[in-house]
Amino acid sequence: MLMYYAILIIGVLLVIVALFTFIAMYSGKDYTILNVGKILLALLLGVLCLVITLPSLKYVVLKEYDVVSGKCVIEIDSSGRTSEADLKMLNIDEVFSFRDIPALDAYGKSIPYYCEVTVTKDHEFGVSYKIYDAKTRKLILTSK
CATH class of the missing domain: 1.10.287 (Helix Hairpins)
Known part of the structure; x- marks a missing residue:
């Protein structure tokens, strides 16, 4: 935000x-x-x-947000001075970018996860995210 x-x-x-x-x-x-x-x-x-x-x-x-959930892949974009994480939602073909990079080194970044991304109602700006294990749905990480 x-x-x-x-x-x-x-x-x-x-x-x-x-x-x-x-x-x-x-x-x-x-x-x-x-x-x-x-x-x-x-x-x-x-x-x-x-x-x-x-x-x-x-x-x-008004804090009117939607929660978009489904399988996602996390890509780290470090092309400039700053890095950001792109959460690509696989089931709806949307990408949400966040400045804080999730620490998923033990799990790997390119494998599919189950994500819940809180976004504005028009799906233009991401607010927060939660990353779960795709199989067990155990919470791995939340945004700051």
Whole structure:
């Protein structure tokens, strides 16, 4: 959920900064192509961030969540500076990403597990997860 709030705050800040900068530029009559381009880029990025996050805002604020359960495979993505865990739900073809990586070294990451993932009602953002053994349904790990 930290990523959700970060994207939402960045979107709001970019839109506000772009609007205030445009108003200041308009009142100062300082129209350069570079300044207009920067403002439009900031405005477009801010609106994009808001388009991604605002549809789920109602579910996050009211804490209306769904629990998606079924067999899953865990993939660790460490392509950048940070790593994240992708829980691929095999029965519904959805992928949920989490910043905290489950410590499943004794079990292995590529084998199927039974997972319960708590997500927003629109299935856009993951909130938490529980990982169970696929055969015994014994709880192995929960998210922080």
